[in-house]
Amino acid sequence: MTTMNKTDVEYTIPEVTPELERGPVWLRDQRRASREAFNVAEVPPRGLHLWRYTDPKTFLYDRDAVADTAYSENYDIVEKIELDNLKNGNIAALATDLGGRDIKLNGADELAKQGVVLSSLSSAVEHHHELVENYLYRLVNARTGKFEAMNGALWNDGIFVYVPDGVTVDKPIHLLRESGLARSSQFPRLLVVVGKNAELTLIDEYGGGSLDENEGISHANGAVEIFGLEDSRTRYVMLQRQASAMKLYLTHRAQIERGASMLTVPLAFGALLSKENFGVTLNGEGADSNMYGLLFGSGYQHFDNHTLHHHAADNTSSNIDFKVVLKDRSHSAYTGLIRIDNDARTCQAYQENRNLLLNEGVRADTIPELEILNEDVQCSHGATIGPMDPESVFYLEARGIERDEAIRMIVSGFVDHTLKTVPDDLRQRIGTFVAQRLERI
């Protein structure tokens, strides 16, 4: 079905299904509040800030119409790679999340010996209820927005990671989140708490989804909440390689306390349409956040990304480097906000957004924003948009390198800096995504 009639979607969430009407009172209250908020909230008007480039109605769909639980065979392959990685000691554990419903764990028992918790959210609600009640819905909730409320009402199961104070998880924990095939819809959710002076590297990989528009689109609406307590060190890599007939809405929020550091690496290659929102609040003195984003669009892909660095405490520092490569008829819109509160003194914040356009027909929009509410700051941002530097291509050609190869080399150089922040074995896999996209240049 390549032609779609865009009649208005009027979708409200009916009563929460018995399947979700479970767990403690506070959780049921949160769900109900989210449902109410979703039903009451107007669809954001098209054209307003953050909704200028994507039609919000894209993310409204009737959940009841879709309960397909089939998954692509592809996911078995990736799961096997990661299981091998676990066996070989490259990663500490693997959690597989099918459709935001079924959570399979590998290596969690070994982590438990350190006091580290890797479990399904449903199990954590039972066994770690104090932690979960304290943190879940704190950063992404009914007040965040209509679509965040949608996840808050409809998530079925998710993943919970907890690292106790002083504990270092020395290898990455890998989360593999697989979406169902055509016409499926899922609401994955992740809660991460990294204790005081603890350390964690988390790979959050989103795959699957409908492979063929003619069979139907599949949807995901995800929520990620990460807490970095005092002096903690957290690295979060989000790899999005969903299938070509998938639509994704995802909101990530992290909050880091005094002396904590956070590295966030959003990598986007997949999905037909995705709107991903990454935000870190620097909530304690001396907190430090770095973000290295990379997006590679091809075909008719549409990406709408936001980043937020919110400085809410003194002496905090942040840096964002968001790179975009576009080919074919792909479109990227990037909005990045740095906000420095009135009572957050002596802060430093930097942001860079570079867009490389590989052919005619692509479109790049960039909105790097600053809101600075006191004088004691050092803050800057920069953005560039343009084609490959013809002189660089010429230089390489002059040295006997073929044009296609020269272009590949330049793009690899462009993305290399970002990929250096990713663990080795994952970087190799990402390298193949980049190579695949450069094949047809």
Add this chain to the structure above:
Amino acid sequence: MSDAIKQQNESLSTLNADYAAKYGFHDPVDYFHKGARGLNHEVVEMISRMKKEPRWMAERRHEALDIFYSKPMPKWGNQQALGEIDFENIYYFMKPIERQQDNWDDVPEYIKKTFDRLGIPEAEQKFLGGVSAQYESEVVYHSMKEDLKKQGIVFLDMDSGLREREDIVKKFFGTIIPSTDNKFAALNTAVWSGGSFIYVPPGVNVTVPLQAYFRINAENMGQFERTLIIADKGSRVHYIEGCTAPVYSTDSLHSAVVELIALDDAYIRYTTIQNWSRNIFNLVTKRATVHKNATVEWVDGNLGSRLTMKYPCIQLVGEGARGEVLSVAFAGVDQHQDAGAKMIHAAPNTSSRITSKSISKDNGRASYRGLVKIHKNAVNSKVSVECDALLIGDDARSDTYPTMEIDSEKVRVEHEARVSKVAEEQLFYLTSRGLTEDDARLLIVNGFMEPFTKELPLEYAVELNRLIELEMEGSIG
């Protein structure tokens, strides 16, 4: 905090308390006509009849009023301040004296007195290429140098322009900014009065800047000038608009529409120094269309008003067209300068540059809001945007909201923004050379503004520096 700095802080809190004494005098004016407050089709009809306008303009006004009613207020920007505008409590038309003056000696004494306090006559006398000094809603003084006339240059207030050159006005009026563009453009179209009309014939180079001084002086009095400048093929013109206003206790609305047309190979520079009193809402739509190999430059300084929302726009519609916006904003106590620029590249080989400088002081807020749009056909276009913000004071605020929409591959777009406070090292260096801290700070601020001031005619640069000095008096540490 040292005692000296504390003292400075204290003196800062009283800064501009004497603003009223400095600028805020207002003269008792015997208005020839003082209409009622509020807006409706009768008011619009009355304005048009008093001006004895052609019917098509009256119809334009009525149509625009309906569009004004139907358009929502902007849903972005300073919602709180915008919400305070009470459209029903504003005078939409006033006429200070009955007939136009064409001689400086005939300008009423009380108006001259007002200009005197701002040092305007000197600048005018020196530069008198032609003056339309607007006081209230109508032009009270208008003179034109003989050689301008001889060259066929038309420089009139807009009302006279409509009477004398109806053909040109009818052809271009509202073609760059239609009433449907936004709520305030619709309002202006409905009730406009005064403003400048300039037509420069092909190949004519206007060697002296054309100037107009605007001033408003009545409680809850709206000013809705309408300016239209057409530079015909290969001509050159520089227009300067400057304004100051007395202080009143309740809010006042100023909403101008300025349309510029630079035909092939023409050049227009439009310089504004805006210093409305701090109770004024200044919501202005300014836009230029630039044809083949032509150039338009907006040089835009915003010092006054309570809230300014102004984003001069340049539409590069002809191959090789060039646009430049150079803007400076100074936001002091309770002020919000929401300014910026828009560059629309709609033809190949077009180029543009935006340079924005802002200073936020005390609890002042300066926002840069910009748009760069490159259409598919604008291949080989180049854009560079640079925003610099200086913050002075613990509660100063600076925002940067640039939007870049690029629909063409073979382009080069670069954007940079920096926000910082006055550097301690610079202050230390200057004070160690014997300057007081205030002088050192003023020197640094003047240096920061220099790319703007150096583009102004000397008299204006001097006046601007004087205004900055007043703003900075007893600045904080």
Add this chain to the structure above:
Amino acid sequence: MADFVKVATVDEIAVGEILPLTVHHRDIVICRTADGFFAVADECPHDSSPIALGHVDGHEVVCPRHGARFDLATGDVTAPPAVVGIETYEVKVESNDIFVKLN
């Protein structure tokens, strides 16, 4: 994708109406005037507003937000504030079916 694609039937659109569609990942609108059917992009080149919410006036389509007008046959701007034309697509009608050709 230079082929005609069937997108709608004649009876789905009355004269003066606009039908928004997504065809091959492109958002377009089909407008019906007294002269027949026309297809243009569902995005005003001025400020990216969806044209679908606008209206047809004679042989023009009017953007709902800032009033820009475009000639449906050629895509040319007929009223500001737009400065470039809207993308148009070839349309053909066979019996009761409307086909659009995307370039």
